[in-house]
Amino acid sequence: MIDRVSGVPAYRQVASDLRNKIQAGQYAAGDKLPSERQLIVDYGVSRITIREAIGLLRAEGIVTAEHGKGLYVRAGVSVVRLSRSRLSRAARQDNQAFFLGDAEANAFKPTVQTTVRIEEAGLEHADALGIEPGSPVLVRDRVMSADGVVVQLATSRLPRDLTEGTQIEQGDTGAGGIHARLEEAGVVLHHHRESVATRMPTAEEAVLLQLPPGVPVLAVRRTTYDTTGRAVEVNDMTLVGNRYELVYDIPAD
Amino acid sequence: MIDRVSGVPAYRQVASDLRNKIQAGQYAAGDKLPSERQLIVDYGVSRITIREAIGLLRAEGIVTAEHGKGLYVRAGVSVVRLSRSRLSRAARQDNQAFFLGDAEANAFKPTVQTTVRIEEAGLEHADALGIEPGSPVLVRDRVMSADGVVVQLATSRLPRDLTEGTQIEQGDTGAGGIHARLEEAGVVLHHHRESVATRMPTAEEAVLLQLPPGVPVLAVRRTTYDTTGRAVEVNDMTLVGNRYELVYDIPAD
DNA sequence: TAGTGGTCTAGACCACGGG
DNA sequence: CCGTGGTCTAGACCACTAT
Numbered sequence: 001m002i003d004r005v006s007g008v009p010a011y012r013q014v015a016s017d018l019r020n021k022i023q024a025g026q027y028a029a030g031d032k033l034p035s036e037r038q039l040i041v042d043y044g045v046s047r048i049t050i051r052e053a054i055g056l057l058r059a060e061g062i063v064t065a066e067h068g069k070g071l072y073v074r075a076g077v078s079v080v081r082l083s084r085s086r087l088s089r090a091a092r093q094d095n096q097a098f099f100l101g102d103a104e105a106n107a108f109k110p111t112v113q114t115t116v117r118i119e120e121a122g123l124e125h126a127d128a129l130g131i132e133p134g135s136p137v138l139v140r141d142r143v144m145s146a147d148g149v150v151v152q153l154a155t156s157r158l159p160r161d162l163t164e165g166t167q168i169e170q171g172d173t174g175a176g177g178i179h180a181r182l183e184e185a186g187v188v189l190h191h192h193r194e195s196v197a198t199r200m201p202t203a204e205e206a207v208l209l210q211l212p213p214g215v216p217v218l219a220v221r222r223t224t225y226d227t228t229g230r231a232v233e234v235n236d237m238t239l240v241g242n243r244y245e246l247v248y249d250i251p252a253d
Numbered sequence: 254m255i256d257r258v259s260g261v262p263a264y265r266q267v268a269s270d271l272r273n274k275i276q277a278g279q280y281a282a283g284d285k286l287p288s289e290r291q292l293i294v295d296y297g298v299s300r301i302t303i304r305e306a307i308g309l310l311r312a313e314g315i316v317t318a319e320h321g322k323g324l325y326v327r328a329g330v331s332v333v334r335l336s337r338s339r340l341s342r343a344a345r346q347d348n349q350a351f352f353l354g355d356a357e358a359n360a361f362k363p364t365v366q367t368t369v370r371i372e373e374a375g376l377e378h379a380d381a382l383g384i385e386p387g388s389p390v391l392v393r394d395r396v397m398s399a400d401g402v403v404v405q406l407a408t409s410r411l412p413r414d415l416t417e418g419t420q421i422e423q424g425d426t427g428a429g430g431i432h433a434r435l436e437e438a439g440v441v442l443h444h445h446r447e448s449v450a451t452r453m454p455t456a457e458e459a460v461l462l463q464l465p466p467g468v469p470v471l472a473v474r475r476t477t478y479d480t481t482g483r484a485v486e487v488n489d490m491t492l493v494g495n496r497y498e499l500v501y502d503i504p505a506d
Numbered sequence: 507t508a509g510t511g512g513t514c515t516a517g518a519c520c521a522c523g524g525g
Numbered sequence: 526c527c528g529t530g531g532t533c534t535a536g537a538c539c540a541c542t543a544t
Contacts, residue, residue: 009532019456035510046534048301051511059312059466061453068510068541081448085503189505195334196501198451198469198494200314203272213312216451216469216494224505241451241469248449248501250338252442252477262513288529299515304530321522321529 001043010045014053017043022062022073033063033071061214061242074212077242084194085249113143114171118160125157128223128234136160138169140178143208150209153238162187162232178233179224188227195221196246201238209240216241254296263298267306270296275315275326286316286324314467314495327465330495337447338502366396367424371413378410381476381487389413391422393431396461403462406491415440415485432477435485443480449473449499454491462493469494 001017002010021027034042039050054071057063064074117139126133137157144152156178158168167174168181179189197219201211209217218239226232254270255263274280287295292303307324310316317327370392379386390410397405409431411421420427421434432442450472454464462470471492479485 011532016456037510047536049533052532054511055308059453060456065511066542067512068543070510070542079450084501191505192503194501194503196449196471196499197332197497198471200312200467200469203269203313214453216453218449218451244450246449248337248447248503250445250447250501252444264513290528290530300517302514305513307530318530319523320531321524323529 002045010043011049011052011056014039014043014045014050015056018053018057019060019062027073029073030075031073033073035070058212059214061212064212079245080243081245081247083247083249085247109147111145113145115141116169116171117141121157125234128221129157129159129231131159138163140168151240151243153205153208154235155237156233156235158233182226182232187232189232190225190227190229193223193225194246194248195223198241205238209238211240218244218246220246255298263296264302264305264309267292267296267298267303268309271306271310272313272315280326282326283328284326286326288323311465312467314465317465332498333496334498334500336500336502338500362399364398366398368394369422369424370394374410378487381474382410382412382484384412391416393421404493404496406458406461407488408490409486409488411486431486435479440485441480442485443478443482445475445477447473447475447499447501451494458491462491464493471497471499473499 002013004010006013018027018033027033033039036047036050036054039053040047043050054063054065058065062074064072066072118136119139121129121131121133121135121137123133125137126135129137131137136159138160140154140156140158142152142154142156143150144154158178162182162185163169166181166185168178173181183189198216199219201209201215201217205211205217211217218237218241220237220239222233222235222237223231224233224235255266257263259266271280271286280286286292289300289303289307292306293300296303307316307318311318315327317325319325371389372392374382374384374386374388374390376386378390379388382390384390389412391413393409393411395405395407395409396403397407411431415435415438416422419434419438421431426434436442451469452472454462454468454470458464458470464470471490471494473490473492475486475488475490476484477486477488
């Protein structure tokens with residue numbers, strides 16, 4: 001099974017062979033692969049070599065290992081499409097409300113843990129909000145779960161002078177969320193700017209989001225501006241990469 | 254250095270220790286880490302254990318290995334911001350022209366390889382284009398490089414009946430690209446819909462994009478609609494995750 | 507109890523890079 | 526040439542899952 005003279009490392013040959021079998025449907029999503037010990041016999045290589053091959057497939061996100069059970073072809077996860085063009089005043093909702101509406105549309109049980117605190121703006125966030133470093137900012141940290149599984153982290157930061165005395169500083173911001181409260185306070189929102197990047201999770205995110213190896217995250221920073229061009233909120237969101245798809249509509253002219 | 258009774262695997266302890274030192278600035282971006290053999294001595298564990306620890310850091314994308322040279326803290330790459338709200342008719346540019354303009358703005362030397370072919374629509378693309386499976390589609394494959402490094406793959410698909418006899422079926426689509434040629438042919442574009450997801454690269458993408466382990470890709474599907482609501486183009490783009498950031502502007506109302 | 511993956515060891519030889 | 530990471534071996538014991 002393994003070509004010893006090709007120059008291609010044995011573990012890559014094993015990985016390719018298994019990958020091909022998976023893609024050809026010989027092993028379907030959710031199927032169990034042969035055990036490591038069986039693969040040792042099948043391919044005639046050592047256990048370390050097999051484990052390195054499996055390691056590749058796990059890093060690619062197409063195989064998962066379950067301790068004491070076996071190796072499985074990763075089942076496709078249901079992807080949630082988030083339409084980002086629905087941040088309009090008419091469909092008023094902050095990210096939390098967004099998430100709750102999304103839950104309804106996709107039939108999962110949502111839970112949100114919120115913590116609120118005040119901190120001094122660091123260089124990065126001061127720059128993003130256009131305020132002086134060291135100025136007080138209100139920070140809202142949210143951990144969002146679907147059916148008990150954490151799927152999204154979000155941290156909003158607003159200049160404290162906009163939020164003092166408003167419901168924004170409470171755990172529950174009320175109907176319409178942060179944005180509705182801001183407009184009640186006289187801030188007229190003009191537009192949002194979303195910046196989307198991807199990266200592998202940090203060690204802490206991997207724990208919080210219960211991420212298996214080989215699943216990247218989407219890092220979205222949404223900055224909200226009012227009609228005077230001032231940034232009134234910076235929301236940093238981290239989404240499990242294999243569960244979300246962000247949809248944007250762009251006019252052609 | 255290693256706590257043998259904590260229950261935390263040795264390789265994780267080694268990885269955490271190195272990660273902390275990197276984040277604390279003890280090893281800066283581009284710095285060389287101690288060699289594997291040195292780490293064996295430093296931590297008092299076997300080479301396999303050290304390699305497993307390094308493997309974690311590589312999967313996280315914070316360390317790279319250079320054969321014959323050593324281990325290095327991955328240097329931050331310059332991120333290219335792509336403003337996606339500039340697909341307007343005024344700033345007419347197909348993705349290739351987009352890429353060329355982007356190159357100018359970011360001072361890198363762009364090259365684009367294009368191949369054109371005709372295929373029968375599969376189920377997925379037929380669905381995306383709203384045509385019958387098996388209908389002929391024009392496929393434009395593009396490999397885009399910056400300073401010789403492949404940074405983006407793009408595959409456009411259009412119903413053949415829209416492109417027959419136009420310059421769209423040539424390698425060079427001319428000024429303004431695909432979209433300008435479509436409008437010349439009487440197709441009035443209305444809007445684009447971009448769907449953004451992230452995943453680990455396939456084995457082929459990893460080779461084409463020369464991706465080191467631990468770097469995910471952004472998968473963007475841009476569908477362009479005309480004023481009759483018909484999908485006229487589906488463009489599947491694959492972007493190197495640690496080099497791109499997509500920026501979208503969303504009106505507040 | 508049996509089988510699974512998780513961790514770990516002490517070696518070996520190879521291929522690459524730079525002096 | 527020597528030091529580097531890359532690949533590979535033949536074991537070992539542990540923790541977890543299921544029967």
